[in-house]
Amino acid sequence: MTNSPSSRLQTLPGNYFSEFTKRADQLRIKGVDIIHLDIGSPDMPPPQPVLEMLSTSAAKVNHHGYQPHRWTPAYREGWANLYKKTYEVSLDPDKNVVPLIGSKEGIFHLLQAMLDSDDIVIVPNPGYITYTRGTQIAGGKIYEKNLTQTNHYQMVFSDIPSAIAQRTKILWLNYPNNPTGATVNQEFFEESIKFGLENDVLICHDAAYTQVAYGDYIPPSILEIPGAIDTAIEFNTLSKSHNMAGWRTAAALGNPTALNALFQLKSHVDSAHFLPIIDAAVTAMQTDQIWIKARNRIYEERRDILLTGLKDIGLEADTPLAGLYVWCSVPENWESEQFAYELLENTGVSVTPGTVFGTNGEGFIRISLTAAVERIKEALDRINDWIIYGNSFLNRR
Numbered sequence: 172m173t174n175s176p177s178s179r180l181q182t183l184p185g186n187y188f189s190e191f192t193k194r195a196d197q198l199r200i201k202g203v204d205i206i207h208l209d210i211g212s213p214d215m216p217p218p219q220p221v222l223e224m225l226s227t228s229a230a231k232v233n234h235h236g237y238q239p240h241r242w243t244p245a246y247r248e249g250w251a252n253l254y255k256k257t258y259e260v261s262l263d264p265d266k267n268v269v270p271l272i273g274s275k276e277g278i279f280h281l282l283q284a285m286l287d288s289d290d291i292v293i294v295p296n297p298g299y300i301t302y303t304r305g306t307q308i309a310g311g312k313i314y315e316k317n318l319t320q321t322n323h324y325q326m327v328f329s330d331i332p333s334a335i336a337q338r339t340k341i342l343w344l345n346y347p348n349n350p351t352g353a354t355v356n357q358e359f360f361e362e363s364i365k366f367g368l369e370n371d372v373l374i375c376h377d378a379a380y381t382q383v384a385y386g387d388y389i390p391p392s393i394l395e396i397p398g399a400i401d402t403a404i405e406f407n408t409l410s411k412s413h414n415m416a417g418w419r420t421a422a423a424l425g426n427p428t429a430l431n432a433l434f435q436l437k438s439h440v441d442s443a444h445f446l447p448i449i450d451a452a453v454t455a456m457q458t459d460q461i462w463i464k465a466r467n468r469i470y471e472e473r474r475d476i477l478l479t480g481l482k483d484i485g486l487e488a489d490t491p492l493a494g495l496y497v498w499c500s501v502p503e504n505w506e507s508e509q510f511a512y513e514l515l516e517n518t519g520v521s522v523t524p525g526t527v528f529g530t531n532g533e534g535f536i537r538i539s540l541t542a543a544v545e546r547i548k549e550a551l552d553r554i555n556d557w558i559i560y561g562n563s564f565l566n567r568r
């Protein structure tokens with residue numbers, strides 16, 4: 172068929188979220204009050220000056236045309252300054268920063284820019300699925316590295332066979348981790364950089380959740396490690412850090428050679444972003460960042476209420492020190508997808524089955540903290556009623 176999709180595309184499974192969302196939507200249309208604790212889309216807005224800059228910039232008649240592929244100098248400097256202030260890492264805005272229309276876009280395109288057929292990419296299982304899908308579309312080979320509860324979901328480099336390491340081009344890391352909530356310290360990143368330098372592997376650290384942290388824990392950046400610039404890039408985004416998921420403003424930072432390849436590919440794909448969004452993103456990076464602490468305390472309160480409620484119901488979960496998710500075991504004798512499905516059908520609470528992130532997600536669901544305390548309490552009440560008393564919320568209506 173002339174209009175059939177490529178065989179590479181046809182081998183990819185459908186997007187779980189769209190299928191599951193369809194069912195949640197059907198229930199919603201029937202009048203069910205669905206509580207979404209599934210995707211990690213922040214439910215709070217960015218600070219007021221960001222919104223004001225968007226409209227001020229949009230009101231200018233000459234702000235509506237194409238922008239340079241490297242966006243504005245202020246946007247790149249914004250990221251470099253943020254890294255200087257937060258991690259004392261010095262980055263050249265012209266060599267070490269590539270603007271992205273969301274880090275998902277950058278993750279996908281980096282793989283297209285770097286891989287030849289059969290190059291190996293090491294991806295965490297469980298992990299953010301774009302590392303895998305981007306590799307499959309690029310024609311690379313996946314080597315799955317299991318993340319286990321025993322190892323606190325940290326990648327163990329010494330377990331990677333040297334024959335694999337030698338043929339590997341890219342290795343993906345993501346801490347604070349989606350979906351497990353696992354975190355790491357600087358020593359872990361030192362080991363990662365050592366692995367990269369010794370095996371000539373590009374270490375790609377996805378730092379989407381580094382600004383969402385609880386208590387005294389400060390998530391490190393991989394770029395803090397000496398030698399990182401020679402073997403690593405970090406993907407960062409305003410999506411979670413600044414409540415700007417819909418704005419699509421992110422950056423890849425670090426190794427100039429890999430960033431050049433990414434930039435070159437992107438110059439064939441997109442034409443930068445809308446200037447008012449770029450300007451507002453600069454404001455987000457420049458304004459006093461103190462509000463982030465208060466915002467994180469809101470997530471922390473939600474986390475604590477959720478963890479206490481789950482424990483009372485008899486569901487086990489570790490306490491994440493950062494990120495937007497609680498990784499929770501499903502009750503005995505249940506499979507993840509079956510449990511998430513029945514949970515939706517019986518309580519109207521939508522969570523994500525762990526298997527969406529890989530086979531090692533079996534036995535878990537991921538619960539997102541992106542809903543208000545009252546909604547989380549309501550979700551816990553419904554789950555309690557169903558699991559402890561066998562009452563279906565939907566039958567009660």
Ligand SMILES: Cc1ncc(COP(=O)(O)O)c(C=O)c1O
Pocket residue numbers: 211272273274275276299345349377379407408409410416420421
């Ligand atoms: C681990 C991880 N990386 C990247 C992204 C994508 O972020 P962005 O909104 O910058 O595309 C997400 C979004 O949920 C994520 O969980």
